Each structure stands twice: as C-alpha cells, then as structure tokens.
Amino acid sequence: MKQVFTTGEAAKICKVSQQTIIRCFDNGQLKGFRVPGSRFRRIPRDALYKFMKEHGIPTDALESGKRKILVVDDDPDLVELISRVLEKDGRFEVKVARNGFDAGMLVKEYQPDLIVLDVMLPDINGREVCRRIRADSNLADVKIICISGMVEQDKVQELKKAGANDFLHKPFEIEQLVERICKHLEIEPSSVVAKR
Numbered sequence: 001m002k003q004v005f006t007t008g009e010a011a012k013i014c015k016v017s018q019q020t021i022i023r024c025f026d027n028g029q030l031k032g033f034r035v036p037g038s039r040f041r042r043i044p045r046d047a048l049y050k051f052m053k054e055h056g057i058p059t060d061a062l063e064s065g066k067r068k069i070l071v072v073d074d075d076p077d078l079v080e081l082i083s084r085v086l087e088k089d090g091r092f093e094v095k096v097a098r099n100g101f102d103a104g105m106l107v108k109e110y111q112p113d114l115i116v117l118d119v120m121l122p123d124i125n126g127r128e129v130c131r132r133i134r135a136d137s138n139l140a141d142v143k144i145i146c147i148s149g150m151v152e153q154d155k156v157q158e159l160k161k162a163g164a165n166d167f168l169h170k171p172f173e174i175e176q177l178v179e180r181i182c183k184h185l186e187i188e189p190s191s192v193v194a195k196r
Contacts, residue, residue, distance in 0.1 A: 002065060005043045012141060013061045014052060015111060024051065066093040067185050070110060072103040072129070073118035073147070078170075082116060085174050091187065100124030107133060112142060113185055116177065119148035119159065127162045134163035143184040147172070 002009075007025065011018040024030040025041050030051045032043035045062070052059045061068070069092050073079050079096050086092040095110050097103035100121045107115070115133070119126030126146055133139050146159050149170035156167045166180055182189045 070112035130162035
C-alpha cells in the first residue's frame with residue numbers, strides 16, 4: 001500500500017484540484033515534506049488521512065488504495081469478464097450498471113476514477129452519458145473509455161467531443177482494455193495481464 005503521495009495523487013484521492021493541495025501544503029494545513037534538492041512536495045499517508053478527516057473528505061479512496069472503476073454495459077458475459085480480470089489485478093474496485101439510468105445514479109454516489117461505457121445502452125445513447133458526466137464539475141477528473149461494436153469513425157469523434165477519453169471497438173482483447181485503463185489512470189500496466 002502506498003505510503004507517500006505526490007500533490008497530484010493527493011488531489012485525485014481528495015477529489016480537489018492539485019492547486020488546492022499545493023495551497024494547503026504551503027500554508028501548513030496539510031503536512032508533508034519537500035524532496036531534498038527539489039521543489040517537489042510529498043505527503044505521507046497518515047498526514048493525508050488526518051487532513052481528509054479534518055475537512056470531512058471521505059477517506060474510502062485512501063483506505064482501500066484501490067482505483068474505482070464503473071462498468072456500464074448490458075452484456076452480462078462481458079461485464080463478468082471485465083469485473084473478474086480487474087478484481088483479480090487487486091488494484092481496482094469494480095461496480096456495474098446495466099443501463100444509463102443506473103449509471104447516472106451510481107456515478108454521483110460512487111465517484112469512480114474511470115468509467116468503461118458501452119455506447120449502445122438500452123435506455124440512453126453513450127454520447128449523452130458522456131455529456132452529462134462532463135456537465136458535472138465534480139466529475140471533471142473521471143476518465144471515460146467508450147466501447148462498442150457498431151460505431152463508425154465519425155461517431156468516435158462525436159463521442160470524444162462529448163467527453164470520452166478513449167474508444168475501443170468490440171470485440172477487443174481484455175488485455176487491451178486493462179492497458180488503456182492503466183494508461184488513463186497513470187498506473188503501471190497490469191501484472192495480471194502479463195501473466196495470462
């Protein structure tokens with residue numbers, strides 16, 4: 001489990017801007033240290049935990065240390081496969097929504113780090129889901145990877161304009177998806193995938 005965080009990592013965990021973390025660090029509200037010989041700030045886990053408690057920030061992201069993934073798809077087999085592989089990795093916590101309505105409810109309450117979003121949902125178009133997420137400033141840092149088997153190139157551009165960070169055509173190798181998730185969350189590529 002990670003014991004020391006950069007200001008960027010602390011910002012993601014607290015769901016605030018990096019500038020806010022730097023300001024709190026510089027004015028002494030958030031304890032930490034500078035890397036010798038550089039301007040880089042580092043925040044120990046216990047100091048970050050104390051800061052989060054004092055400011056009423058939920059500490060579940062820090063306590064589990066896992067990145068939260070929301071999978072939105074109505075294909076039970078694919079959902080099962082994605083969930084199984086990510087949970088086996090050990091660095092991810094996964095929740096599932098089968099339609100756009102459930103996804104909308106879960107996104108606000110679960111505050112995922114990344115959403116794997118099927119574009120063809122039974123009740124809403126994936127582009128609309130992207131728009132709604134991007135319209136909520138609290139979800140500004142959420143990464144969205146859209147997946148679909150029936151989308152042309154110009155529609156992929158529309159999805160990206162609506163706020164998607166990435167797109168994968170179905171069928172895809174699960175390893176590809178995990179690699180993209182790791183890339184967008186800026187974490188090491190999965191060792192589980194390498195072992196398979």
